[in-house]
Amino acid sequence: MSLNTRRRGAELEVAILDAAWAVLIESGYTGFTFEAIAARAGTSRPVLYRRWPQRDDLLVATLRRHWAAKPIPVPDTGxxxxxxxxFLRNVDQGRTGLMTLISAQLVEYFRATGTNFRELRDSMRPPGQPTGFATIVQRAVARGELADxxxxxxxxxxxxxxFRxxxxxxxxxxxxxxxxxxIDVVWLPLLHTT
Amino acid sequence: MSLNTRRRGAELEVAILDAAWAVLIESGYTGFTFEAIAARAGTSRPVLYRRWPQRDDLLVATLRRHWAAKPIPVPDTGxxxxxxxxFLRNVDQGRTGLMTLISAQLVEYFRATGTNFRELRDSMRPPGQPTGFATIVQRAVARGELADxxxxxxxxxxxxxxFRxxxxxxxxxxxxxxxxxxIDVVWLPLLHTT
DNA sequence: ACCGTTAGATACATGTCCGTATCTTAAGGC
DNA sequence: GCCTTAAGATACGGACATGTATCTAACGGT
Known part of the structure; x- marks a missing residue:
């Protein structure tokens, strides 16, 4: 029988990534150390090094997990x-931590790697998929609420x-x-100028 | 006679603050260490500690020195x-380094102190003074180019x-x-919806 | 039940920064 | 020229993170 005190494989991996996420949120990129993450995950640094040789590898994996995690629901009220x-409300609730973090905490990372926020976002967003607001506008056009x-x-x-x-x-x-x-003072007036 | 190899008082202080600024630009808040700044300024850490006991004291002094520097010119072309x-072009040229830095590099600082970018900006901008775009719109209204x-x-x-x-x-x-x-696709259409 | 895999603990040398203490020596006021 | 002040060099212990190596013991598959 198994005591199940020792995690392995995928189970361990997601536990680590969740811990890494928590550390990132709480302490920013500066505090995002193998040491802190291993302690938070209840494991040891070598376990992390075996999977992600570089700190940035772990960072990207952490972001990837939480980016795809929860798609923001796009309401369809008519x-x-x-x-x-x-939708903005959903964005606010769902992505506050992420946005604050990505938009800001990670600039050091972007500097170091020579990339930027837009590239990271684009690399994680499936291409060709419309944004939330694009969907909302499409529906409004279909209803005849907006000019086509x-x-x-x-x-x-x-x-x-x-918002960002x-x-x-x-x-x-x-x-x-x-x-x-x-929405009322900026976006809707602009959408109706046609 | 004096060899003038050793700076003192105000002269030394501005030299340190300039060095601190350079370090901040190049290495971000993470690299903003007493060690690096002292080396950059050609002095030693105790000299910094005597003036700014905390790292954030030095940071605020550094920002204060470089913030008030240059107002952004608002063109008046008719x-x-x-x-x-x-104006946007001027903003871009004048504030790129500063904006990138303030908006982004300093989030760790904002977190630590519980303030935010808007508060810092408001505290340094004289109250009651219209923004660049407010001035531009006022003039356009005066010319009759925009509805009042x-x-x-x-x-x-x-x-x-x-822009930010x-x-x-x-x-x-x-x-x-x-x-x-x-300007053409977003702002001007919105301004003309009256 | 055995065995290969790997989690997890521990240790090590290395490097960076911290905050402070000590000492010298240059600068400037008188 | 003397004397107070402060710059600048150096050293120290401590904290923390790195990257690697080594060992054990638990897990999963057969």
Whole structure:
């Protein structure tokens, strides 16, 4: 029989990645050390080194696990405005830690590796898949709520870009007022200029 | 007579702060160590400790010295579009290093101190002074190029928010195309929806 | 039940930074 | 020229992280 006190293989791996994520959230990239992660995971450094020789390998694996983990639900309420507000709210709830982290904590990593946030995001997002706001706009067009014209991705994803900026500036979740203002004062007026 | 090989007082202090700035730019907050800064300044750690007991004291002093430096010129060409594009270009040239740094490298510092980027910026910007884009819009209204209606600061400063986001995402200066697209596809259409 | 694999503990040498203490010597005021 | 001040060099113990090596014991497959 097995005492099941010792994890192996995939089970151990996800435990480590979860611990690494927790450390990253709490202590940032600076605190993201093999030492701290191994302690947090209840294992020892050699176990980590066997899987990820470089610290950055472990970092990417950690991000990859939590990026694909929870897709942000895109609401489908039948109203463009409600969809947009609901989606931003979901983004806020689901990605606060991630966004704060990625947008900001990791700049040291980007410097060191010569990449940037956009490249990392693009490499993890399956190509050809529409963004949340693209989906929302498509549906609104299908309902006849919006004119069927070509729109720049810059316009479509505007709320997301503004969200990221706001998060960076405040280091906090955004407020409900900020969300409605973004949709009502900025995005919807812009979408209707056709 | 004096050999002047040994700096003292204010002269030494600014030399240290300049060295600290250089280190911060090159190596980020992680590399912002007393050791590295002292070496860069050609002095020794005890000299730094006598002035700034904590690392953050030195950081704030370093930022303060380089923050107030240069106001960004706001062009006045007689065209809303040209003003906006020119201003964004000036922002890009003048603040790339600073923005990248402040917006991003310093998140560890913000975490530690419980402040955020917006508070730091507001504390250093004189209150009541209109932003660059507010000035640009005011002039356009005065010329009759824009309707004289109340506009949300969110709308007015939109290009700046997008600029900050773009800078963060790419860690590079923005492209000329990005600037014109931001103004022509996003900002100007939004301003004209009245 | 055996055996190959591998988790996990421990140890080691190395390197970097910390914070402080000590000592010298150059600078500047009088 | 003397004397106070402070720069700058050096040393120290400690903390923490690195990367590797070695050993044991638990696990999983057959």
């Amino acid at each position: 109203s463009l405005r409600d969809d947009a507000i609901g 014209v070509v729109r720049s991705p810059r316009v479509i994803d505007l709320p997301f870009d503004l 900026n706001e998060m960076l500036m405040t280091m906090r979740p955004v407020t409900a007022d900020w969300i409605t203002e973004t | 065209s809303l579009r040209d003003d906006a594009i020119g 209606v109340v506009r949300s600061p969110r709308v007015i400063d939109l290009p700046f928010d997008l 986001n773009e800078m963060l995402m790419t860690m590079r200066p923005v492209t000329a195309d990005w600037i014109t697209e931001t």
